[in-house]
Amino acid sequence: MNETLKVLETRRSCRDFKPDMIRDDELKAIIKAGTYAPSGKNMQSAVIIAVTDKKLRDEIAEENRKIGGWKEGFDPFYGAPVILIVVADKSSPNHVYDGTLVMGNLMNAAESLGVASIWINRAKEEFESDFGKNILKRLGIEGEYEGIGHCALGYAASPAKEASSRKENYVYYI
Known part of the structure; x- marks a missing residue:
């Protein structure tokens, strides 16, 4: 079977991660694949925020847990050491679709390299809050962005x- 089709058919969401950090070359390759996702009118409205800092990762997990309504101590990222957050510029009429395609590319690229992944929601709520807006501000990302995943x-x-x-x-079929 073609390797691309095999990846598309075998990728599954992971809900049990080892604490080990993924290799830097793997992370860079996964992110690069995300940047090559199709986008409406090639506007490339999506932005990827790569979180490898454990302290910030844990703060984001806690915010996500609160939004999801889970009990204290629950990790909505299942122990994954890396979070790639996709946000997209609301000024693009296709921003949600663009960001969704980036998410798909990220997960499929990860699978192709033997890195497990899962799409976790509630990014929209996070980046509508001061918590998320402060992350964007710290990074110098200006404008109105919607959290995609x-x-x-x-x-x-x-x-x-x-x-x-x-x-x-x-x-x-027709």
């Missing part, structure tokens, strides 16, 4: 589950 990355602590069977009537 968090791509949590790391090495899987347990094997990925098998894919669920595909639903009936997934595709219609």
Whole structure:
């Protein structure tokens, strides 16, 4: 089978990460793949924020936990040591789609390198709050940005589950 199609069929969300930091060359390759995602009118409205600093990672996890309504001590990133946050410029009419394609590229690139991933929501709420706006301000990112998602990355602590069977009537041909 073609390697690209194999990655697309075998990638699964990971909910049990080892604490080990991923290699820098892997992280750079994953991020680069994200920057090559298609975007409407090639506006490239998405921005990737790579979080490898444990203190900030844990602050983001805590904010995400609060938004999600989980009990103290729960880690919504399942121990992943890296979080790639995708935000997109609201001035682009395609910003949500653009950011979503970036997320897909990030996760598929990670899988191709043996790095596990999971898409974690609530980035929209995070970056509507002062917490998220302060992160953007610290980075010098100006304008109105919407949080699209968090791509949590790391090495899987347990094997990925098998894919669920595909639903009936997934595709219609004309």
